[in-house]
Amino acid sequence: MANDYFSSHISEKFNEELSQLTEQLEKMGKAVMTQFDLALQSIEEKDPKLAKKTLKKEKIIHNYDIQIYELGYQIMALRSPVAGDLRAIMSILQTTSDLERISDELGKIAKAIKDKNEIPEDIIHIFLDYGNGVCDYLNRTLKALNSYDVQASTTIIRKKKSMNALYLESIQKLMALNKTVDIDSMSSYLFIAKGLETIAVNARNIAKYIIFFEEGIDVRHQARKDIIEQFSQTS
Amino acid sequence: MAAPIALTTKNWCLKYGKTEALKNLNIEIPEKKVTAFIGPSGCGKSTFLRCFNRMNDLIDNVSVEGKIMLYDEDIYDPRVDISILRQSVGLVFQKPNPFPKSIFENVAYGLRIQGKKNKTELQDTVEWALKNANLWNEVHNRLNDNSLSLSGGQQQRLVIARAIAVKPQVMLLDEPTSALDPLSTLKIEELILQLKQDYTVVIVTHNMQQAARVSDYTAFLYLGELIEFNETTKIFSTPKEKQTEDYITGRFG
Numbered sequence: 001m002a003n004d005y006f007s008s009h010i011s012e013k014f015n016e017e018l019s020q021l022t023e024q025l026e027k028m029g030k031a032v033m034t035q036f037d038l039a040l041q042s043i044e045e046k047d048p049k050l051a052k053k054t055l056k057k058e059k060i061i062h063n064y065d066i067q068i069y070e071l072g073y074q075i076m077a078l079r080s081p082v083a084g085d086l087r088a089i090m091s092i093l094q095t096t097s098d099l100e101r102i103s104d105e106l107g108k109i110a111k112a113i114k115d116k117n118e119i120p121e122d123i124i125h126i127f128l129d130y131g132n133g134v135c136d137y138l139n140r141t142l143k144a145l146n147s148y149d150v151q152a153s154t155t156i157i158r159k160k161k162s163m164n165a166l167y168l169e170s171i172q173k174l175m176a177l178n179k180t181v182d183i184d185s186m187s188s189y190l191f192i193a194k195g196l197e198t199i200a201v202n203a204r205n206i207a208k209y210i211i212f213f214e215e216g217i218d219v220r221h222q223a224r225k226d227i228i229e230q231f232s233q234t235s
Numbered sequence: 236m237a238a239p240i241a242l243t244t245k246n247w248c249l250k251y252g253k254t255e256a257l258k259n260l261n262i263e264i265p266e267k268k269v270t271a272f273i274g275p276s277g278c279g280k281s282t283f284l285r286c287f288n289r290m291n292d293l294i295d296n297v298s299v300e301g302k303i304m305l306y307d308e309d310i311y312d313p314r315v316d317i318s319i320l321r322q323s324v325g326l327v328f329q330k331p332n333p334f335p336k337s338i339f340e341n342v343a344y345g346l347r348i349q350g351k352k353n354k355t356e357l358q359d360t361v362e363w364a365l366k367n368a369n370l371w372n373e374v375h376n377r378l379n380d381n382s383l384s385l386s387g388g389q390q391q392r393l394v395i396a397r398a399i400a401v402k403p404q405v406m407l408l409d410e411p412t413s414a415l416d417p418l419s420t421l422k423i424e425e426l427i428l429q430l431k432q433d434y435t436v437v438i439v440t441h442n443m444q445q446a447a448r449v450s451d452y453t454a455f456l457y458l459g460e461l462i463e464f465n466e467t468t469k470i471f472s473t474p475k476e477k478q479t480e481d482y483i484t485g486r487f488g
Contacts, residue, residue, distance in 0.1 A: 010485045080444055082471045085484050216473030 005084060017075050018088065021068060025092050025099075028064035029142040031057065032099050032106075036138065036199075039106045040131045042113050043124055054110035061103035068096045084213075091213040095145065098202040098209075102138070105195040105202075112188050112195075122177065123189055127196075130170040134196045134203075137163060141203040150214045154231040156207035160224050163204075167197045238265035240306075241405060241435040242287060247301035249282060249291065256282050258459045259301070264452070269427060269436040271450035271467065273443065275487065279459040280439045284407050287437065288324035289317055305404065322349070325398030329410040331390035333382035333397075338365075338374050341382045341393055345401040360400055367433075368396035369426050388419025395426060399434070406430055408438040412445065424449050443483055447471045455479045 006018040035057040042050035072093045075081060081089055113119070137159065144152035170193045178186065208219050211231060219227050242264040249257040257279050264270045272280035282291065289310065291297050303310050310320055322345060333341050342361040351357060361378070365371040370392040374385070382393055391411060398406060408427070412420040427449045430436055440446050446453055446467065453470040455463045455478070463470065463479045474480045481487045 008486045010487065014485065082443065082447065082483050083474055083480050086472065 024068050031060050035106050036135050039110050043127050048114045051110040051114035055107050058103050058107045065100040087213045091209040094209045095206050098205045102199050102202045105198050109192050109195045112192050126170050126173045133166045134200050138203045141206050153207035153210040157227050163200045241266040243304040245302040250298045252296045256459050260461050266435050268451040269431050270452040271446035272439045272454050273446050274456035278456040280456050284439050288321045288326050322401045323403050324405040325403040326407040327394050327411050330414050331394050333390050333393050337379045338382050339378040342396050342400050364396040364400035368392045388415050405435045
């Protein structure tokens with residue numbers, strides 16, 4: 001549906017506004033991925049400067065959030081969109097909100113890294129394993145978003161269990177190091193792992209908004225298996 | 236529980252000479268709900284609306300096929316008295332058309348045709364109809380003024396009062412606000428929402444937002460065919476047919 005949807009309106013101006021909205025969203029997604037890469041790099045290299053740079057990226061994301069919100073609000077006020085147009089704008093605004101939350105989580109993670117002088121090597125490995133998994137998960141979600149791909153979105157939702165397993169594994173590995181790490185540091189590390197888990201949840205939300213736009217069905221509160229049953233193509 | 240059906244069309248076709256204007260329309264219009272007909276100009280929505288009180292009978296060269304039922308009465312049965320049908324199925328046009336008479340006489344007009352002469356009964360019914368048309372407070376102290384002294388919005392509400400004075404079952408509204416300013420439009424829309432408590436309302440409108448605001452069900456017509464008929468919330472959020480989606484989002488043609 002989405003491929004030619006944003007260029008098929010009789011009003012050229014409306015087409016331009018919708019295209020502008022989707023382009024801004026794509027740029028925001030790319031900016032969040034850059035921020036994620038920086039956050040992981042700051043963990044890997046134990047570099048407070050990179051962590052500081054990650055924090056600074058938040059401002060760029062906030063600006064996208066404001067611009068997209070304003071444009072979406074303007075379109076709603078002036079165009080009174082319905083059906084696919086309305087679903088597109090609602091999905092975009094919701095996605096923007098989740099991307100902004102992801103950026104906030106990355107900022108919090110970067111701050112936690114910046115405030116820690118020494119992070120043991122085995123803990124860094126735990127974060128990198130889990131962090132790369134979540135980063136890949138988000139990247140796939142944003143690819144699905146760029147092509148409004150319901151099948152890819154369903155796959156993102158299908159992977160919920162394996163993402164939860166990755167989170168539990170990272171927590172278990174952290175807890176196994178309980179005796180070698182002081183309680184303040186351990187709570188920071190658990191906080192970082194929890195932040196990554198929240199990002200995975202936000203990514204899944206975005207996959208659900210894609211389904212809403214394309215199919216017109218609100219799956220936000222549907223069970224994973226029900227979503228898979230409805231939208232997985234059987235070959 | 237689903238609402239009872241007030242109007243039903245079965246394989247309804249209408250031709251102007253050899254030109255097919257309505258093609259095999261099947262629809263069930265629920266009682267005491269507002270049903271909107273939408274579609275591009277020339278799609279047949281006004282023609283279809285006017286079939287429900289046989290206004291098209293007045294046009295030369297019109298032929299019809301199929302059935303239209305008002306509850307269980309076939310309104311195209313030759314035995315039907317058209318003047319009684321038009322009391323049961325009132326029609327309000329795009330442009331307000333009050334008679335060049337007093338406000339009171341406009342509303343009492345249909346009642347006098349029905350043979351009602353009792354002054355108190357006439358006064359009570361005129362007051363009731365004007366109150367139900369949300370016009371009483373604005374005109375109660377000048378009922379003998381000429382109706383043409385009223386504003387466009389007031390005239391349209393007067394016409395609606397005239398229609399409901401004879402206690403119809405169905406109210407047909409053919410673009411009732413297209414000649415009105417936004418505030419008068421809102422007053423008519425409020426009135427439509429009140430009317431559906433007692434009457435079945437069918438409205439033709441070019442204003443998508445109006446259809447979305449006031450109707451419970453929406454029918455989309457195109458080139459004389461009924462493309463989609465569903466609850467208004469479904470039509471305007473997740474229409475099933477691509478043609479409907481293209482029309483309501485402005486991607487048509």
